[in-house]
Amino acid sequence: MKVLMLGWEFPPFISGGLGTVCHALTHVLTELGTEVLFVLPKVYGEKEHHDKLELLGANEVLLTKKTRRFKKNVSEKTLTVLEVDSFLEPYQTELSYDQKVTKYTEKLDVLKELQEDITLGRFEFSGGYGKNLIHEVARYALIGVVLARNEAFDVIHAHDWMTFPAAVEAKKISGKPLICHVHATEFDRTGDNPNHEIARIEKYGLEEADRIIAVSQRTKDALIHKYGIDEKKIFVVYNAVSKEKQIEREHIKRNLKEKIVLFMGRITLQKGPDYFVEAARLVLEKMDNVRFVMAGVGDMFNRLVERVAQCRMQKNFHFTGFLHGREVEEMFAMSDIYVMPSVSEPFGLTPFEAMLYHVPAIISKQSGVAEVFENAVKVDFWDIQKLADSIIDILTDKEKAERMVREGGKELDKISWNLAGKKIIDHYHQMVGS
Amino acid sequence: MISVCFYFQVHQPFRLRQDYNFFKIGEDRDYEDARLNREIVRKVAEKCYLPTNALMLDLIRRFNGEFKISYSISGVALEQFELFAPDVLQTFRELVDTGCVELINETYYHSLSFLFSKTEFKAQVEAHREKLKYLFGYTPKTFRNTELIYNNDLAREIEKMGYDAILAEGADQILGWRSPNYVYLPTPAYKLKLLLKNYRLSDDMAFRFSDRNWLDFPLDSEKYARWMHAVAGNGEVINLFMDYETFGEHQWADTGIFDFMNHLPAAILRHPDFCFKTPSEIAATHQPLAKIDCPYFVSWADLERDTTAWLGNSMQDSAAEYLYSLEEEMRATGDINLIHTWRKLQTSDHFYYMCTKWFSDGDVHKYFNPYPTPHSAYVTYVNVLNDMSECLKRRRG
Numbered sequence: 068m069k070v071l072m073l074g075w076e077f078p079p080f081i082s083g084g085l086g087t088v089c090h091a092l093t094h095v096l097t098e099l100g101t102e103v104l105f106v107l108p109k110v111y112g113e114k115e116h117h118d119k120l121e122l123l124g125a126n127e128v129l130l131t132k133k134t135r136r137f138k139k140n141v142s143e144k145t146l147t148v149l150e151v152d153s154f155l156e157p158y159q160t161e162l163s164y165d166q167k168v169t170k171y172t173e174k175l176d177v178l179k180e181l182q183e184d185i186t187l188g189r190f191e192f193s194g195g196y197g198k199n200l201i202h203e204v205a206r207y208a209l210i211g212v213v214l215a216r217n218e219a220f221d222v223i224h225a226h227d228w229m230t231f232p233a234a235v236e237a238k239k240i241s242g243k244p245l246i247c248h249v250h251a252t253e254f255d256r257t258g259d260n261p262n263h264e265i266a267r268i269e270k271y272g273l274e275e276a277d278r279i280i281a282v283s284q285r286t287k288d289a290l291i292h293k294y295g296i297d298e299k300k301i302f303v304v305y306n307a308v309s310k311e312k313q314i315e316r317e318h319i320k321r322n323l324k325e326k327i328v329l330f331m332g333r334i335t336l337q338k339g340p341d342y343f344v345e346a347a348r349l350v351l352e353k354m355d356n357v358r359f360v361m362a363g364v365g366d367m368f369n370r371l372v373e374r375v376a377q378c379r380m381q382k383n384f385h386f387t388g389f390l391h392g393r394e395v396e397e398m399f400a401m402s403d404i405y406v407m408p409s410v411s412e413p414f415g416l417t418p419f420e421a422m423l424y425h426v427p428a429i430i431s432k433q434s435g436v437a438e439v440f441e442n443a444v445k446v447d448f449w450d451i452q453k454l455a456d457s458i459i460d461i462l463t464d465k466e467k468a469e470r471m472v473r474e475g476g477k478e479l480d481k482i483s484w485n486l487a488g489k490k491i492i493d494h495y496h497q498m499v500g501s
Numbered sequence: 502m503i504s505v506c507f508y509f510q511v512h513q514p515f516r517l518r519q520d521y522n523f524f525k526i527g528e529d530r531d532y533e534d535a536r537l538n539r540e541i542v543r544k545v546a547e548k549c550y551l552p553t554n555a556l557m558l559d560l561i562r563r564f565n566g567e568f569k570i571s572y573s574i575s576g577v578a579l580e581q582f583e584l585f586a587p588d589v590l591q592t593f594r595e596l597v598d599t600g601c602v603e604l605i606n607e608t609y610y611h612s613l614s615f616l617f618s619k620t621e622f623k624a625q626v627e628a629h630r631e632k633l634k635y636l637f638g639y640t641p642k643t644f645r646n647t648e649l650i651y652n653n654d655l656a657r658e659i660e661k662m663g664y665d666a667i668l669a670e671g672a673d674q675i676l677g678w679r680s681p682n683y684v685y686l687p688t689p690a691y692k693l694k695l696l697l698k699n700y701r702l703s704d705d706m707a708f709r710f711s712d713r714n715w716l717d718f719p720l721d722s723e724k725y726a727r728w729m730h731a732v733a734g735n736g737e738v739i740n741l742f743m744d745y746e747t748f749g750e751h752q753w754a755d756t757g758i759f760d761f762m763n764h765l766p767a768a769i770l771r772h773p774d775f776c777f778k779t780p781s782e783i784a785a786t787h788q789p790l791a792k793i794d795c796p797y798f799v800s801w802a803d804l805e806r807d808t809t810a811w812l813g814n815s816m817q818d819s820a821a822e823y824l825y826s827l828e829e830e831m832r833a834t835g836d837i838n839l840i841h842t843w844r845k846l847q848t849s850d851h852f853y854y855m856c857t858k859w860f861s862d863g864d865v866h867k868y869f870n871p872y873p874t875p876h877s878a879y880v881t882y883v884n885v886l887n888d889m890s891e892c893l894k895r896r897r898g
Binding site: 387 | 524816820
């Protein structure tokens with residue numbers, strides 16, 4: 068079994084959870100004997116290589132004069148979906164405010180521009196989510212065509228909308244089955260204010276897919292209700308969590324004696340950081356031997372810093388900025404509660420990550436992980452009173468906190484990428500009819 | 502006789518380490534970016550302090566006692582000169598030794614303490630006094646508060662503390678139709694002389710000098726002296742108050758600012774009715790023309806000439822509240838090192854960095870802000886305060 072896997076992120080190049088998940092999944096698939104050709108826009112640093120895995124950057128794929136012509140190579144339907152005329156900005160990052168300021172609105176004739184934009188017989192890719200994202204998605208589609216002609220594989224596996232046009236092209240040329248893996252929908256990313264061009268591309272890929280893997284029931288429901296996709300071809304496969312860690316809770320040095328309640332993630336609308344701040348305010352009205360920590364960056368950072376100042380929480384609320392590798396582990400290991408108040412979270416790995424460091428979690432009901440994580444406290448993201456009460460409850464009820472860690476730990480033991488990998492391999496086999 | 506009074510402000514804050522993050526709270530007592538502070542002090546020393554001091558010394562000698570100036574050098578600046586620039590300190594000593602230089606008293610820490618704590622304020626004024634005595638053998642008679650922040654209460658306090666004169670901004674909101682070119686009496690005072698900055702003439706030099714869009718660009722010493730001579734007949738003093746860093750730092754050497762200053766005293770003294778005096782000399786020789794009432798705070802900052810550069814947004818206010826909430830416990834420790842560290846956090850610059858007034862329009866003020874945003878300035882500052890607070894908690898046991 069050989070899989071042509073199309074992705075957008077892969078370590079060390081990751082900007083969200085997608086790269087981490089793709090990495091873990093690819094590894095377990097190859098361990099289970101599946102060959103994977105993993106294609107992403109651009110490979111950074113040293114290429115990971117072993118006999119079952121080949122990592123390929125789309126910027127390395129050679130194009131002839133003939134293959135670089137869109138109209139000759141890409142199917143009519145895909146072309147129509149890709150023809151957009153507005154500036155795209157699908158991810159809210161800390162840069163997005165500045166980007167918005169300098170945002171240009173002139174129409175882009177994507178395809179015409181791309182035709183000329185080639186050096187040494189290769190397309191350039193940045194591989195990020197910048198303002199040329201739609202260009203890169205279109206170029207990537209053409210790479211899909213070339214790969215389908217030159218490579219041998221049994222099934223195509225595509226991660227999120229950026230890779231869908233390429234995947235559809237590869238399917239059309241190779242005749243091999245396509246499995247689309249949805250880690251987040253446009254509706255999750257934007258708090259239900261989708262960019263219509265992205266939604267159109269996403270929908271198109273899903274319609275053309277033979278099977279769809281959704282990371283949660285919540286995501287599956289969204290695909291059915293927002294895009295009208297046939298539910299019979301959507302299957303839920305939950306993410307697992309990588310259990311590698313360098314730091315143990317017992318060994319971490321704690322400088323502060325107060326309990327620590329942690330938010331870690333992008334400080335953007337989707338993640339609900341503002342609800343965390345408001346809940347902190349309510350908790351601090353009742354107790355003061357607690358500190359709240361917000362780790363991460365994002366376009367709501369300044370606003371929330373001002374809000375914390377306005378509420379005079381400066382003695383109990385801290386911002387760490389972006390944390391790297393070991394700091395992330397330290398932060399988890401120092402914490403007493405992890406809060407994930409996401410407004411919309413297709414899955415949400417972090418509560419399980421927190422559990423690795425024996426940190427009980429409070430998570431929003433609007434997350435995919437809430438479907439499987441029994442021993443987390445679940446609240447509606449908007450219910451700041453309930454969130455505050457739950458924080459106080461766990462901080463003051465030692466037994467409860469210990470129980471959550473003990474039982475949650477057992478759940479964690481049962482979750483493995485191995486199981487998720489096996490399920491996916493079953494789908495491959497069913498699709499190719501072997 | 503019309504007295505021209507130059508007062509130059511010399512100040513450098515102890516800037517904080519921007520990597521002072523959450524993980525360092527309760528762990529790391531080293532708050533300052535010693536390398537950056539040394540770098541800046543050295544840079545400004547080379548560009549401004551050393552060449553300007555040399556120029557001033559030369560002018561004083563050339564004019565045989567007729568050219569006089571005054572300085573207020575904050576305690577934290579003096580301390581950094583001791584650490585990083587003893588050569589600067591040496592040239593200031595030479596200047597003071599000429600007898601043509603007055604040193605003005607301020608709060609050692611260039612702080613906003615008068616707005617928060619009279620006890621703290623007095624302690625810091627005293628500390629600065631001691632420092633001037635120790636370094637220069639000098640006893641000051643004139644006072645100016647941080648950034649010329651001033652009101653009636655301050656005047657009353659300063660008179661009680663025995664000073665002859667106080668400096669303030671000649672702000673429109675307190676002067677109204679009146680001219681800054683006279684000596685005034687603060688409403689609650691009996692004999693304290695109030696010297697008000699002539700902000701038009703001062704800012705022509707300090708801000709507009711190199712502005713190519715200014716109608717009077719380029720400014721030369723003859724033209725400037727002409728404007729000053731025009732005061733003859735309707736004024737008694739011309740108070741030119743500005744940052745010393747105007748020379749070589751705000752106005753770079755290539756703008757011709759040094760050359761301008763070099764020729765200015767001669768141009769001014771060409772008029773027989775003009776002379777140079779220091780603030781305490783003016784206080785001794787001029788009588789106040791009228792009372793000035795100033796119930797609200799004024800300062801020399803921004804167009805607003807109020808305290809909104811340092812206080813008023815939620816970050817500045819919460820940080821200041823936190824800072825001064827530690828006061829009593831801090832003093833009770835009696836630990837001079839700890840108190841000194843805490844007081845250095847009172848330096849007004851820390852609050853200036855959190856100012857959001859000009860952040861959106863990329864104002865020149867950003868030039869003086871080592872932080873990328875006011876918000877990151879706040880986060881760093883509050884982390885440091887949290888650590889100070891931890892220190893106190895641990896002492897309590």
